[in-house]
Amino acid sequence: MLKIVDLEVAYGQMEVLKKINLEVKKGELVSVIGPNGAGKTTLIKTIMGLKDAKAGQIFIEGKEILGMPAWKRAEMGVGYVPEGRRVFGNLTVEENLRVGCYSLNDTKKIQQNIKKVYELFPRLEERKKQLARTMSGGEQQMLAIGRALVMEPRLLLIDEVSMGLMPIMVNLCFKIIKDLNDQGITVMIVEQNANKALKISHRGYVLETGNIVLEDTVEKLRNNDVVQKAYLGG
Amino acid sequence: MLLQQILNGIMIGSVYALTAMGATLIYGILRILDIANAGAYVAGAYFGWFIYLKTGNLVLAFLFSMMITGLIGVLIHRFIYAPILSKPRILPIVPLVASVGLFTLTGDLARLIAGPGTKAYNVDFGVDVINIGKLTVVPAWILIIVLTALLFTVLWLVLNKTKLGLAWRATAEDADIAKAVGINTNSAMALSYILGYGFAAAAGIMVGILYNSITPALGEVPSYKMLSIIVLGGLGSPVGTVIAGLFIGMVETMLSAYNLTFIPKDSVAFIVLILVLLIKPSGLISKTNNI
Structure with a gap:
């Protein structure tokens, strides 16, 4: 569904994403977790077409989309839930x-x-x-x-859905995302709340200072020492 | 006589609002100050003058001048502003300088093509003045007020009742998100230029008729007065622009009618602007509570 190959994104001289490789298969729910400033939001904006890439490729259903304006990507079936709701x-x-x-x-x-x-x-x-x-x-x-x-996305990109919400709303939002995925929508979420995100996902990526440092099924990620210490408060 | 001055104020204010509306619509979407909007006012006045001279038909003059000027606006955006704005990390001063250049170019083109002199704008309405009680009304005033009201009604309907208008309002509020939900924001920009430059053209013709003359320097006073009106109206707010235009028109008229001006009339807009900025910097109508 979504395939990212050697993606590099920079703000001026500052490299924000360094040769990222990532894949979300059809029907999957994938989380990208990581600390503030790791480049999570930049990643999602680049997929959506709101930030230009320096190098690399992004494919949606096998079609290269870099250089396409955001509205074309939306028409192709990419839905976007931005950080801070907007x-x-x-x-x-x-x-x-x-x-x-x-x-x-x-x-x-x-x-x-x-x-x-x-x-x-x-x-x-x-x-x-x-x-x-x-x-x-x-x-x-x-x-x-x-x-x-409303535009029946086939791929849904969700940026920090839990930010600034009451716990009860956070749970509701994650439940709805899980339901949507069960109904067949492929979902990629980017989230600081690693615990909640990993609970509903199939696979996860850990993004730190512009690099993917870990990639695995959620079961393995949840048992990983580093992830437990850094993100799950274990 | 107060009623007479109120009528005068509304009439002048309508022209101001119409002139500034293009700058507001363009600022609303592109976040640039388009001084060239006053160039559209000059171009529109000349197109209208030429068409009226050839056909003697005022409706045709308004219609075609507005259409031609609006289309030129779309082309200017497509070939001048869009390439400038697509450069990464562009300073806001760059499109501003481009727009000042375009504005100067318009005045000079008018001078080169139509000549530097004043052109008479003799539009015959059949009657010179209409007296209603003590009120003296010139037919051109009725034309200006009615046509402005009509154009603003069209604008309101387009912005609030059409799909393209919805796209315009969404893009004005958050262009990135509008793009990401599937809006081709170029169409909202084209709408701003067609309507904005078209309105400025209509305002140019109105002023030509009102003072029975046009010159290549026609746009100079509006080019800066327009700025104070759009800032006063809350930058990018169509409703605010109408109110600010009427307000400035009214204040100017009242001050000069009652001999309260120890200063030139055209500076009133700026004194009002400075006062408003000191007291309420977001403008008369701030952007958060209207379209």
Whole structure:
């Protein structure tokens, strides 16, 4: 589904990602964990097309996507839930979801997909006429996920879903991500909350200062001494 | 007479708002100050003058001038601003300098092609003035107020009731995320230029009719007055721009009507701007609570 080969990304002279290799297979749920500043968000932005790569290749379903604008990648079925939610605060909940459907042209399909999101998050339907910025952090996170879901992504990129949320919301978000994956959506999550992320994933990568230092199934990662000490508080 | 001055103020304010709207729409999406918007005002006035001279039809003059100027705007974005803005880590001053260059170029092209002199803008409305009680109304004023109201209604409908307008509002708020959810942000930019430059063209024709003349230097005062209006309106807010334009128009009219100006009329916009920036730096309407 997603294959990254020798990806290098830099901000000016500063190398943020150094020859990253990573793969997410169809139907998988993969986490990338690592400390603050390791380059996790940069990685996800580069896949989405919001940050240019210096070298390397990114393939989605076998097709090279580097150089493609972000909206083309979205049309190809890449959904994005950004760090810090970034809902359109001056638009209503419903308008946010309609923006998410922008690349769809079939009105009936748009309504169907929005309805599906409302079924998943009844809270959003209750507030559909409300401006997004007046909602709580948890509700905004639901909206950010919903906005990515309405265009039926085949690959969902999720950046720090737990950030700034109450524990109960964090659990709900991870449960929903797991459910979405069970329904067949391939998911890659980037997360500081390693414990929660590894619980729902199939495989994990550990990213430290721009390098992938570990890659394994979650069972093995959870039993790894280094991971336990550094990320799981063991 | 107060009512007369209020009417005057609304009329002048409408033209100001219309002139500045393009700069607001462009700032809203591209985050650049497009001084060349005042060039569109000059170009539009000349196109309108030429079409009216050839056809004698004012509707055609407005329609075609707005269309041509709007399309030129799209081309300017495509071939000048877009390449500049696509460079990594570009300083905001670079597109600004480009826009000043374009603005100067427009005035000089007008001088080269149409000549340096003043062109008369004789539009015949059939009647010279209409008297309603004590109120004296020139037909051009009615045209200006009605047409501005119409254009702003169209703008409101486009921004709030169409798919492209939704894309515009999303892009104005967060261009990166708009791209990532599938919006081709180039279309929102093209919309800004078509409407913005088109509106500036209409404003140029209106001013030509109002003062019965155009010169290549027509855009000089609007080029800086426009800036104070868009800042006052809260940079990038269409509603704020309408309010700020009307406000400046009204203040200018009142001060000069009641002989309160010991200073030149055109400096009023800046005094108001400085006061507002001192008291409420986010502008009259801050961006967070409107489109």
